[in-house]
Amino acid sequence: MEIPYTVKPRPDTGLYNAKLGIWLFLASEVMLFGALFSSYVLLRVGAEPGTWSMGLMDLYVGAGNTMVLIASSMFVVLAWAELKQGNLAGYKKWKWATIACAVLFLFVKWGYEWPSKFKHYDVWLNNPTVLHEKFEEGYHEVASHGEHADDEHEHGDAAHGGDVEEHVEKIYTTRFFKEESKDSQLAFDDAWRNGTLALSGHINAYEEAQIDVLITGWKADAGVSEADAEKALAKQGAEDAAGLRLNGGLLSEKKTDYDTAKRAEYALGQAGFTVALSVT
Structure with missing residues (x-):
């Protein structure tokens, strides 16, 4: 069975299947991001004064990255137009410009915006x-x-x-x-x-916060053997794993950074331990 209008447009609408599919995809994107933006606006408008972080984003960096995205969209259309005209050299030129915009966008995200978000805590x-x-x-x-x-x-x-x-x-x-x-x-x-x-982290993080990892208990019915539980403690740097499992206490006298502490909390939680983190 041959599917009609896969390449040639319909005479009544002037559309072929791929173009109609792209339009439907774009419509779904509008609905998705419309819902997300609406949720953001409602949360922001309804927040009590002094509880919504207004200054964590840099307006100029965000605007600049938006312009990079718009430019990349324009460049890819120009590349498509050159390809339609059979100009391979022009296509390559605009395609490389699109890739350059993508690299610049990700450089700003990974090098400036995202690192602080991964470590954000209050x-x-x-x-x-x-x-x-x-x-x-x-x-x-x-x-x-x-x-x-x-x-x-x-x-x-x-x-x-x-x-x-x-x-x-x-x-x-x-x-x-x-x-x-x-x-x-x-x-x-x-x-x-x-x-x-x-x-x-955005108010007092001239220096990374130091975390104490405190073992507050172990659940014997968690499905983890005593040997495996103590092995999990030793893997996180505990010197007296057996004593910690029985009596609890600080995982280590040496304080650790936030990321390491959260990883330890997760790993020890999987081994049946209850863990408390405190900032010093």
Whole structure:
């Protein structure tokens, strides 16, 4: 049985099967991304002030990468047009331009945008004393040597607390609001006063956070033998695997980075252990 209009267009519509199939595919893409964008808009509009990360994306980098995508679409159409005209050299020229756009796009993604997303995590504090102590420890030097350094000269250490708070507020405002407003000031003041400000890889990651991996228990009924469980602990660097399985405790006195800690949590969970991670 021969399928009609696989190459020649229908006389009534002017379309052949492949073109109609592409149109249907594009329609499905519009519905898929329409749903995703609508969900994003609803989540963003409905978010409470000070909880939506506004400053994690670079507007200019995103706009530049969008232009690269548009240019690549134009180049591939030009390549197709040259091929239709039998101009193989012109086709190769525009096809290589398309490939160059693809390489540039992936370079920006892998080299700039994606690495920080793979390590993105938040630590939400709920104790004002701990929050103020950590921020004072982390930002004391950079804040006191910034634009308020003169105040430090005049007022001594009394100026430091204010310097740190103002410095952190600028970072917080950039991330969650992009620009200062009454809403940003109220949200920051409330979070600072109650100790519920977010510490994240984008706020305090001048240095990668260090993680303690704590074994809190082992499930004997998890379907894993004692020997295999202890072997899993040893593989993660435990010195006393038997003692850890029986009594729990820190996997290692040496702290580890976030990625390694999460991998250990997953591997030990498969071996029947319950694991708690804490940021230091």
